[in-house]
Amino acid sequence: MMGGPGVPPDLTNAEIVDYSVAEGDGRLRLKLKDGSVIEVRLEIMNVLRAGNDPNTGLPTYVVQSANLTRLVESPKELRKAPLRPGSRDAKALPGFG
Secondary structure (H helix, E strand, C coil), rough: CCCCCCCCCCCCEECCCCCCCCCCEEEEEEEECCCCCEEEEEEEEEEEEEEEEEEEEEEEEEEEEEEEEEEEEHHHHHCCCCCCCCCCCCCCCCCCC
């Protein structure tokens, strides 16, 4: 990696590189030990070319991405009744209850 281990690459002159998906759809389906099934998808926002590695001369890329997680299936014993509108749960986050 440019700048040595633990040093992020200098992005001041990085350029955005267009891309197309060569293989796969970026989805991974996981079966958890509690019986739930989740789907994780990697959403690519940008690919940046940040120069070349000084040790190897290879181009260095930075990928800006987000992981999107979706619950596909869950055992009935893990489910709880939803809160009624207007009720307050001490564990609820502000703005989410």
